[in-house]
Amino acid sequence: MWKGPxxxxxxxWVWHEQGKxxxxxxxxxxxHRQKHAxxxxxxxxxIQLGLAVPGQVGYWELxxxxxxxxxxxxxxxxxxxxxxxxxxxxxxAVTRIDGDNTRYKIALDLExxxxxxxxxxxxxxISFAINDDDSDRREGFMQLTPGIATQKSPALFMPIAIx
Numbered sequence: 001m002w003k004g005p006x007x008x009x010x011x012x013w014v015w016h017e018q019g020k021x022x023x024x025x026x027x028x029x030x031x032h033r034q035k036h037a038x039x040x041x042x043x044x045x046x047i048q049l050g051l052a053v054p055g056q057v058g059y060w061e062l063x064x065x066x067x068x069x070x071x072x073x074x075x076x077x078x079x080x081x082x083x084x085x086x087x088x089x090x091x092x093a094v095t096r097i098d099g100d101n102t103r104y105k106i107a108l109d110l111e112x113x114x115x116x117x118x119x120x121x122x123x124x125x126i127s128f129a130i131n132d133d134d135s136d137r138r139e140g141f142m143q144l145t146p147g148i149a150t151q152k153s154p155a156l157f158m159p160i161a162i163x
Contacts, residue, residue, distance in 0.1 A: 125157035
Protein backbone atom coordinates (compact mmCIF):
# COMPACT_ATOMS: atom_id res chain seq x y z
CA MET A 1 0.00 0.00 0.00
CA TRP A 2 1.10 3.52 -0.79
CA LYS A 3 2.34 5.29 2.33
CA GLY A 4 2.58 8.83 0.94
CA PRO A 5 4.96 10.91 -1.21
CA UNK A 6 8.09 9.58 0.52
CA UNK A 7 7.08 6.05 -0.50
CA UNK A 8 6.51 6.93 -4.16
CA UNK A 9 6.13 10.24 -5.96
CA UNK A 10 7.53 11.73 -9.15
CA UNK A 11 8.18 14.82 -11.21
CA UNK A 12 8.36 14.54 -14.99
CA TRP A 13 9.59 16.72 -17.83
CA VAL A 14 8.98 16.11 -21.55
CA TRP A 15 10.51 18.24 -24.31
CA HIS A 16 11.53 18.12 -27.96
CA GLU A 17 14.98 19.21 -29.06
CA GLN A 18 16.95 18.57 -32.25
CA GLY A 19 14.80 15.68 -33.47
CA LYS A 20 14.68 13.92 -30.12
CA UNK A 21 11.89 13.57 -27.60
CA UNK A 22 13.40 13.84 -24.12
CA UNK A 23 11.87 12.57 -20.90
CA UNK A 24 13.27 13.10 -17.45
CA UNK A 25 11.57 11.52 -14.48
CA UNK A 26 12.77 12.17 -10.95
CA UNK A 27 11.19 9.46 -8.83
CA UNK A 28 11.17 9.61 -5.04
CA UNK A 29 11.13 6.06 -3.72
CA UNK A 30 12.15 5.12 -0.19
CA UNK A 31 13.33 1.62 -1.20
CA HIS A 32 15.02 0.81 -4.52
CA ARG A 33 14.55 -2.83 -5.53
CA GLN A 34 15.19 -4.31 -8.97
CA LYS A 35 16.29 -7.93 -9.01
CA HIS A 36 14.53 -9.07 -12.18
CA ALA A 37 15.78 -9.74 -15.68
CA UNK A 38 15.16 -6.91 -18.16
CA UNK A 39 12.11 -8.64 -19.67
CA UNK A 40 10.47 -8.81 -16.22
CA UNK A 41 11.69 -5.47 -14.85
CA UNK A 42 8.10 -4.20 -14.48
CA UNK A 43 7.88 -6.35 -11.34
CA UNK A 44 10.51 -4.16 -9.64
CA UNK A 45 11.30 -0.45 -9.55
CA UNK A 46 11.19 0.63 -13.18
CA ILE A 47 9.58 2.75 -15.87
CA GLN A 48 7.34 1.43 -18.63
CA LEU A 49 7.07 3.91 -21.51
CA GLY A 50 4.44 3.75 -24.24
CA LEU A 51 4.82 5.68 -27.50
CA ALA A 52 2.25 5.70 -30.31
CA VAL A 53 2.59 7.46 -33.67
CA PRO A 54 -0.39 8.24 -35.91
CA GLY A 55 -0.35 6.00 -38.98
CA GLN A 56 1.51 3.15 -37.31
CA VAL A 57 -0.26 -0.07 -36.40
CA GLY A 58 0.64 -0.82 -32.81
CA TYR A 59 2.96 1.10 -30.52
CA TRP A 60 6.25 0.96 -28.69
CA GLU A 61 6.38 -0.24 -25.09
CA LEU A 62 9.85 0.21 -23.63
CA UNK A 63 11.27 -0.47 -20.17
CA UNK A 64 14.01 1.23 -18.18
CA UNK A 65 15.44 0.32 -14.79
CA UNK A 66 18.56 0.17 -12.68
CA UNK A 67 19.36 -3.24 -11.22
CA UNK A 68 20.25 -3.67 -7.57
CA UNK A 69 23.90 -3.81 -8.68
CA UNK A 70 23.61 -0.48 -10.56
CA UNK A 71 23.41 -1.90 -14.10
CA UNK A 72 21.16 -0.16 -16.67
CA UNK A 73 18.33 -2.43 -17.82
CA UNK A 74 16.34 -1.75 -21.00
CA UNK A 75 13.78 -3.83 -22.83
CA UNK A 76 11.35 -3.62 -25.75
CA UNK A 77 8.09 -5.45 -25.01
CA UNK A 78 6.04 -4.18 -27.94
CA UNK A 79 6.76 -2.45 -31.24
CA UNK A 80 4.61 -1.30 -34.16
CA UNK A 81 3.86 -3.70 -37.00
CA UNK A 82 6.48 -3.62 -39.72
CA UNK A 83 9.21 -2.61 -37.30
CA UNK A 84 11.91 -5.23 -37.47
CA UNK A 85 14.51 -3.67 -35.22
CA UNK A 86 14.60 -4.51 -31.54
CA UNK A 87 16.83 -1.45 -31.14
CA UNK A 88 14.38 1.37 -30.38
CA UNK A 89 17.08 4.02 -30.97
CA UNK A 90 16.88 5.35 -27.45
CA UNK A 91 19.59 6.85 -25.27
CA UNK A 92 18.86 6.28 -21.59
CA ALA A 93 20.39 6.51 -18.16
CA VAL A 94 19.08 5.60 -14.72
CA THR A 95 20.88 6.84 -11.63
CA ARG A 96 20.15 6.86 -7.93
CA ILE A 97 20.60 10.39 -6.57
CA ASP A 98 20.14 12.10 -3.22
CA GLY A 99 19.39 8.95 -1.21
CA ASP A 100 15.73 8.26 -2.00
CA ASN A 101 15.58 9.54 -5.58
CA THR A 102 16.08 7.83 -8.92
CA ARG A 103 16.52 9.85 -12.10
CA TYR A 104 15.46 8.37 -15.43
CA LYS A 105 16.74 10.20 -18.53
CA ILE A 106 15.40 9.03 -21.88
CA ALA A 107 16.01 10.48 -25.36
CA LEU A 108 14.06 9.03 -28.31
CA ASP A 109 15.25 9.67 -31.87
CA LEU A 110 11.87 10.46 -33.43
CA GLU A 111 12.95 10.37 -37.07
CA UNK A 112 14.37 6.87 -36.79
CA UNK A 113 11.94 5.47 -34.24
CA UNK A 114 8.64 6.74 -35.58
CA UNK A 115 8.60 6.85 -39.37
CA UNK A 116 9.63 4.65 -42.27
CA UNK A 117 10.80 7.54 -44.48
CA UNK A 118 12.97 9.26 -41.87
CA UNK A 119 10.70 12.27 -41.43
CA UNK A 120 9.74 13.61 -38.04
CA UNK A 121 6.14 13.05 -36.95
CA UNK A 122 4.14 16.15 -36.04
CA UNK A 123 2.32 14.37 -33.22
CA UNK A 124 2.79 11.38 -30.95
CA UNK A 125 1.02 9.99 -27.91
CA ILE A 126 2.83 8.88 -24.77
CA SER A 127 2.21 7.37 -21.40
CA PHE A 128 4.41 5.96 -18.72
CA ALA A 129 4.05 3.91 -15.58
CA ILE A 130 6.40 4.11 -12.62
CA ASN A 131 6.51 0.71 -10.92
CA ASP A 132 7.26 0.34 -7.21
CA ASP A 133 8.66 -2.69 -5.38
CA ASP A 134 9.41 -2.31 -1.68
CA SER A 135 8.89 -5.90 -0.54
CA ASP A 136 9.90 -8.43 -3.21
CA ARG A 137 7.09 -7.79 -5.73
CA ARG A 138 5.44 -4.91 -7.54
CA GLU A 139 3.22 -3.39 -4.90
CA GLY A 140 1.92 -0.52 -6.96
CA PHE A 141 2.51 2.00 -9.70
CA MET A 142 1.84 5.57 -10.76
CA GLN A 143 0.96 6.43 -14.34
CA LEU A 144 0.74 9.48 -16.55
CA THR A 145 -2.43 8.18 -18.19
CA PRO A 146 -4.16 4.82 -18.30
CA GLY A 147 -3.23 2.49 -21.12
CA ILE A 148 0.06 0.92 -20.11
CA ALA A 149 0.18 -0.39 -16.52
CA THR A 150 -3.04 -2.41 -16.49
CA GLN A 151 -4.90 -2.49 -19.78
CA LYS A 152 -2.81 -2.02 -22.92
CA SER A 153 -4.51 0.75 -24.91
CA PRO A 154 -2.51 3.44 -26.72
CA ALA A 155 -5.82 5.22 -27.43
CA LEU A 156 -5.60 6.36 -23.78
CA PHE A 157 -2.09 7.85 -24.09
CA MET A 158 -1.60 11.63 -23.90
CA PRO A 159 -1.22 13.28 -27.32
CA ILE A 160 1.74 15.64 -27.75
CA ALA A 161 2.37 17.99 -30.67
CA ILE A 162 5.95 17.96 -31.97
CA UNK A 163 7.07 21.42 -33.04
